[in-house]
Amino acid sequence: MYEYIIGRVARIKEDYVVVENNGIGYRIYTSKNSLVNLQIDEKTTMYIYYNLREDGVYLYGFTTEEELDMFNLLLLVSKVGPKVGLNVLSTLNPNQIKLAILRNDSHALCNAPGVGKKTASRIILELKDRIDKDDIVEEEVIIEDNDEADIAIHGIMSLGYSRGEVMKVMRKLDTTKMVTEDIIREALKLLSKQ
Template sequence: MYQYIKGIVEEVNIDFIVVECNGIGYRINTSQNTIYQVKKGDEIKIYTKLIVREDDMSICGFKTQEELKMFELLNSVSKIGPKVALSILSFAEPRRLGAFILSEDIASLSKAPGVGKKTAERMILELKDKIDKHNVDFEQTLLTSSNKNVLEMDEAVQALVALGYSLAEAKDAANKCKKECCDTEGLIKKCLMYLMK
C-alpha cells in the first residue's frame, strides 16, 4: 500500500519513529540500524511495509531499500513475525545477515534476539536460495581478518546495548576502542572504561 513516506522526523524512540507528512504523524516501527541513522528534525524518505493483522495495522519502515528487502525475507520465514524480524535487523545489518545465512553460520544467527538454534536453521533453510534472487547485498565470506574484526565489533556493540547503552553510544565506543584490543572480551572492557569516563 505504501511504498515510502517522505516527511519530517518528529519523534525518535527505542523501536519506532514518528514521521510527519502533510499534517499526519505516522508511527513507524523500525530497527536500531535505522534509528541510528536518523534524528529529530531530519527530512527523510523511509521505505515502508504495511503489516495487517486481524486486530491491528502497523507500518514498518527502513532508511534503505536493502533493509526493507531483508525485513521482507525474514518475515517470510515460518514463525518469524515482524517484531522478531525487526530484532534481527537490530542485531546485524542486512549484508551481515546475508553473509551469516549464505555461510550457514548458525552460531552467529542464534545470537540475535528471539532466535534460537532451530529458528537459525530454519532461516538458513528457507532463505539461502533467496538471497541472490532478491539482490540483497552481502559478504560471501567471513574468513578474512578484517571481517573477523567486524564480527567482534558487532558482538561488543550488542553486549553494550544489552547493558543499557544506546546503539549510538555503543557503536561510538567500539569504533574508538577497536584498535586497542585483539578480542571481543577485551574490546567490551575497553568500551566500558571509555563510556564510564
C-alpha cells in the same frame, strides 16, 4: 499499499520513529540500524512494509531499501514475524545476515533476541536459495574506527546504492587520511565505472 513515506522526523523512540507528513504523524516500527540514521527534525525517507492484523494496522519501515528487502525475506520464513525480523535487523545488517545464511552460521543469527537454534536453522534453510551471492561483501569491516568513512558509506547508500555495492568500492580506497566529501567523491567515481 505504501512504498515509502517522506517526512520530518518528529519523534524517535526505542523501537519506532514518528515521521510527520502533511500534518499526519506516522508511527513506523524500525530497526536499531535504521534508528542510528535518523535525527529529530530532519527530513527522511522510510521504506514501508504495511501490516494489517486483527488487533490493528502497523507500519514497519527502514531508511534503506536493502534493509526492507531483507525484512521481507525474513518474513517469508515460517514462524518469523515482524518482531523477530526487526530483532534480527537490529542485531545484524543485511550483508551480515546474508553472510550468516550462506555460511550456515546459526550462532550469528542467535545473537538476535527471540531467535533460538530452531529459528536460526529455519532462516538458513528457507532463505539460502534466495540470497544473491553477488551482492555480498565477504569482509564486512575493512574500515577501522573511521567515522569519516562510516558517514560516507551512509551518504552513498542514501543515493540508492546497496551496502554491498558501497563496501566493494570502499575496499579499494585508503580512507585513513580522507575527509567524508573526498571519500564520497572517490567512491562515486568507482561506482560509476561498474
